[in-house]
Amino acid sequence: MVTIKDIAKIANVSHTTVSRALNDSPLIKPGTKKKIIEIASQLNYTPNYNAKSLVTQRSYTIGLFLTSITHGTSSSFFVETVKGVNQIINQDYNLFVRGIDDIRYYSTIHNKRFDGIILMSQSEEDNDFIAYLKEKQIPCVVLNRDIGDPSIINILSNDREGSTQAVKHLLQNGHRTIGLVEGISGFKSSMERREGYLKALIDYNIPIKTEYIIQGNYDMESGYRAIERLLSLDQPPTAVFCSNDDMAIGAINAAFARGVNVPNDISIVGFDDIEFARYTNPSLTTVKRPIEKISTLGANKILQMMSSDNPSEMNGEKIFVETELVIRKSVKPLL
Template identity: 65%
Template structure:
């Protein structure tokens, strides 16, 4: 394996000069830099990142953590998060993806192992992890959930505002009997989306019926089961707000299984705007929650924080947007 010393010997320069040239140091003349880079290319030189990491005290690893990967995280949410982060993290970094619930304790998480951490936070239980990482002085950005810590960079969407828009859209289309399929219990997004649902009903003076609130788990199967329950209540709802698109797709399938149609017999609205949402039949009306965009901003802010550890915390909101398609029926007056 070719080393910096080998290149230095052939080029008849010091190994310090080679190292500086390979790292684009301004202390090296352009012709010398070009000569060394050409020689390194001809010799198929590959940097030894492990050795470099020891010298620079860098791991070249970014940690991307979820509250849980296996429990309550939909495939689309998981994919969009990784896609967003990965589009920003360049090839000089390794991306390490894990669920917090995989750890019995956090002793393996330290500044020698991670240059920085992005947390896609879904629950208050993450607070222990957040304060552990801050205590270890590892650069940290928290996505998706509002955390009241001034030191943090916190990036999230306003879920309650998004769900309010969804319910308002149903009301404006003449719906009064509106149900909700809630997300996973204990997740902040579940509470925020239900808050928006309730606020819209209160603002428009529509009665809140307990039988119209059914718990789900953010997956298609729970959406299917929840819709089955709603279809068997004494007065079934005319419209159902699902706390994510995966459950909305499950709910649509339950409606079809009962020999009914969407939106002719029952209107359905989702949340997230996953890739499948515009390819369902009918196309799903939903709230676009830009998870990929949130993740991109998270990665950009983390890299900036790694480069400038003294940066102050801030909170950034990324707006939701109602995507009106074909799954909501306009009721006759």
């Protein structure tokens, strides 16, 4: 394996000069830098990040943590999260992805292992992990959930407003009996979307019927089962708001299996606007929640923190990324 010392010998300079040149140091003359880079390229030199880490006291690893990867995180949500972060994190860093529920001991998370952490938080249970990161002064950005801590950079969408907008779209189209398929119990997103649903009904003076509110699990199967239950009622709702698109897709399939037409017999609205939403039959009216954009902003912020001389002293901020109602063909006007 080619080392910095090999390059230094050929270039007739010190290995310190080579190291600085390869790290684009302004202390090295442009001509010398160009010569060293050309030699490194000809020798197919690959940096030894373990050695580099010892010198710089950095791990060159960024952690991307979710509340859980196996429980309550749909494949589309996971892909959008990783995709957004990966667009920004350059080749100088390794990206480590893990669910918090897979961590046995927080003591394995420390500054020598991670230069910074992006947390896609879905539950208040993550608060202990956030407190630990603050205590250990590990640069951290929290996405997706309002944590109410002004000292931390917090990036999220307004799920409650987006849900209200979705249900009001149904109300404006003449629907008065509207079901809700909830997300995982205890998840902040589930509570926010439920609150948005309830607010829309209250604003229109529509009675709230508990039998129309079904617990889901953020996966297609729970959406499928929920619609089966709603369609079995003596008076099924004319429309259903599903707290994410995966459950809405399951709901459309359940209706089809029972010979119920969407949207002629029942209208269905989702939340997230995943890629598959436009390809369902009918195409799904949903709320666009820009997870990829939120993740991209989070990655930019963590890089800014890591490049700061005192990342722990950077001011916290709350950034809202607006949701947007995307109208397609899964809602029938009853007016």
